Amino acid sequence: MYLLTDEQTIEDLRIFGKRDSQGLFDLYNHSHTRGAEAVLKEMFTKPLSDQQEINRRSDIIKSFSGMNMRFPFEGALFDMAEKYLLAADEQKKQGTQQAVLSEKEISNGVTALITLVQQIKTFIESKEVIAMASYTKEREAIASLLLDTAFEPVMREQQKAKLSYAAITAYDLLFRHRERDKIERLLAQIYQLDVYLSVAKVARDRKFVFPKALEKGKSILRLKGVYHPELAKPVSNNFSMDASHNVVFLTGANMAGKSTFLRSVSTAVYVAHIGFPVAAEEMEFSVLDGIYTTINLPDNLGIGASHFYAEVLRVKKVASELQANKSLFIIFDEMFRGTNVKDAHEATVEITIAFAAKRNS
Known part of the structure; x- marks a missing residue:
């Protein structure tokens, strides 16, 4: 359930900035990823109208604010992963089998996703996150995705280890085709986490x-x-x-x-x-x-x-x-x-x- 509003109100309150001035959105936007920025923009466009959902989101951000937790991923990983995943959509749009990405870009995309999958697992298994009652729903959703047997080889990979051509090909098939939906849902959870940590920092810094x-x-x-x-x-x-x-x-x-x-x-x-x-x-x-x-x-x-x-x-x-x-x-x-x-x-x-x-x- 979303709060009813309109363009006049959004303009009056200067929710979004213009060329010569920033808006309220910019004040809260300290996200590390483009995906999180899009999620934050949607949140500002569609405020909630449900008491439980409002308080639950507020409790999550409040908990993160008190923990002083930083975003546990490198922003560059998302640039490589997003470019890699979007290439498959571009191929489909063009109706061609011709490669849109170079071998190096595919390798970078695969490696980035392996790192992100491993790091999100480490994050949700940390004592601080397990203790966060308000974040239980999100943590369990992430854990459920990672329990898929298809991701078992991903968890066994050594970080920063060079992958063979055969391994890259296998992971490419897994990430961009067989388990594309799960990868996108994992990324969506990470983008949401980025928003929570970003807003938590604003709350902490500005009191x-x-x-x-x-x-x-x-x-x-x-x-x-x-x-x-x-x-x-x-x-x-x-x-x-x-x-x-x-x-x-x-x-x-x-x-x-x-x-x-x-x-x-x-x-x-x-x-x-x-x-x-x-x-x-x-x-x-x-x-x-x-x-x-x-x-x-x-x-x-x-x-x-x-x-x-x-x-x-x-x-x-x-x-x-x-x-x-x-x-x-x-x-x-x-x-x-x-x-x-x-x-x-x-x-x-x-x-x-x-x-x-x-x-x-």
């Missing part, structure tokens, strides 16, 4: 907190010392909401930091649903069905929509989700700024009354 996900539907949000993680000298704030106080009006002078505060809170809510640590001292939250923000709403001139009409469409979208009894976290920054003050005031009051009646949001 981020691991939020506690609560049952869905109770509309609880408690934040202590929340701040925006991308600011060099942030100002932290406390914030709380519940079912009896589920609407907040934020007021203040221009340039007082209102929009930054809105981004700080909504960023924490978004990242917490990924199961990642957040920029705060403490946080607990009821799991939501979705998050929608309207902080920098552009005119949609492509469909002839004015700013006011774009706001109306935005409100309609959120209202339809609330009508479907979804638990949502919603932010509107200066609602209906595209029209006159009187109309904006009246519309804001009516919409706020209607939204406030939805106690699960």
Whole structure:
């Protein structure tokens, strides 16, 4: 189950960077492999909406953070292994038997995979990993793959020993054809591990907190010392909401930091649903069905929509989700700024009354 959101929210929260600036994704991305980077990007695109899954992922990363464990593989091994495996796909795409890789590249790919298979076995058999209750599901999945009798010769190979031509040919058949699916599943587990260790390092270095996900539907949000993680000298704030106080009006002078505060809170809510640590001292939250923000709403001139009409469409979208009894976290920054003050005031009051009646949001 994934958290409902949209491009407007992702843009408002600057989840992904642009040419001239980094995004939230870049702050958490310290991965060693391209595969892990792709996994991390998917996690940021699809936050979770399941209490158990959020807390389980958070517990795994928290455990790794406390262990101060480094990624136990060389990044160069993945470059060789991925190039080697992708070559088989290229051959199939071209519909040719002609070799895409040189003998040396095949040898490098085979050797890299042997090393990775042996090293992941060593990793899951370490005392520290066996003791990690939160990582049991992943550890058992890896162990199950490695128990296949096809991998027995791989385990017997001496590390850095030169392989014969016959051995390379046999392993090539094993890795790229007979057991290709298992190899890809092993790599997927390693990429996920890379993400966990990467985010654990961010939590440790930046002293981020691991939020506690609560049952869905109770509309609880408690934040202590929340701040925006991308600011060099942030100002932290406390914030709380519940079912009896589920609407907040934020007021203040221009340039007082209102929009930054809105981004700080909504960023924490978004990242917490990924199961990642957040920029705060403490946080607990009821799991939501979705998050929608309207902080920098552009005119949609492509469909002839004015700013006011774009706001109306935005409100309609959120209202339809609330009508479907979804638990949502919603932010509107200066609602209906595209029209006159009187109309904006009246519309804001009516919409706020209607939204406030939805106690699960």
